[in-house]
Amino acid sequence: MDIMHPTDHQPAVTGVEQTPAQTLRGAALYLERHGWIQGDYYRPDATGPFPPACAVGAIRMAAFGSRITDDDCIAAEMRDHARAIDVLVDFLDLTDPPPWDTYGDPSPFTWNDVPGRTADEVTATMRGAADDWDRMHRGAE
Template sequence: MHRTQNPTGTAADTTTELVVTPALTLRGAADYLELRGWARARYYSGDGAFPSACALGAIGMAAHGCRTSIPTTALLETQGDFRRAAGYLTIYLNEQGIGSFHSEGDTDLTDIVGWNDSDCQTAKNVIATLRAAADEYDWEHASEDDLETYAENELDNDRIPAREGFLAWLAAHR
């Protein structure tokens, strides 16, 4: 095909569709907090388009791409991305013994608020926990092909495959 002709369909290897996973949103929230600062007791602290934020505010910024008055109920098409990331973080916090599951499948966002606003909480811990939750999501949802490719690469280089190695490999191959 000549370079000026329009293709009749997309080639299999040229897709640019980004799949927004909870891991991607949680890492974006951690990056946002590192850049803009962490807050407690409110979604955002300060004025402007990109203020410091609490964990939910940062997840909102990562999911929605802009400041919303209440990120948990923003009527945007990205609300599903926000809900999936916040829901997964709630599950992760509960699995770590932080927060409280009330019933199977309950993703009460007050667990995130209580965790974020705790007197002993720090920005460093919030950012590290967001990244750890993202890593756990990637580990739990890794494709069989990715796992096999990583394991083969490690074995070919006389290394033993491990979770941390896989997560580093996955980050490098995104």
Template structure:
């Protein structure tokens, strides 16, 4: 290393890391349906939905839209949501269907899936962890990115 070389000081957080942290967040602070976060004023760490938990894992505070994030954090946040969506398509497919029987959406929405009455906290935590494992399997080979 040259004396003028400045090594990166921050660790690269992957979408899989965010998904695992979101699962841990839900275990510690609770799961919520209907909105990103449970309405409360007495805690900075409210119960959250799946995507709300990803936001908390990414920013450390409630995130209701990716524009609430630092510019550098947005791609990883959006990639984590995409990884969860891909995982849900394979393992928990829910598609909105119109009156003629045609799909209105191509992918399972993590928002609709989280709010489905049949969904539980255990389902959400398992899906976040499963999506993280899937992301690692697809993007890492012998400890490094492909």
């Protein structure tokens, strides 16, 4: 009998969505397993189904389960993706406020691409945002 790890992407079930915390933890695990990059969603020259990714690319992989374009988005998974991004941005505003915000709008793309940023920093921040969301929503979902 196969048992899924709690951070593995769960199969889509109509009417059931992942919490942002689950999506963020899945994204952190994805980065640890497949690698982290800066400057693009996924490493452009990567082949295979699980390319190294930036923070947002990893969130997409955790929400959708595969490399996906905006045109291929499914509503439930898009909601999972958007909620996880929002939670990450809110957490960054509290814990790592801009100067990385160079365009007047906090962006996880910009935060991911700061020179000197590390994969460990990205995964720790994702897990911190997930833990923070869990603390604030205990029993609410």
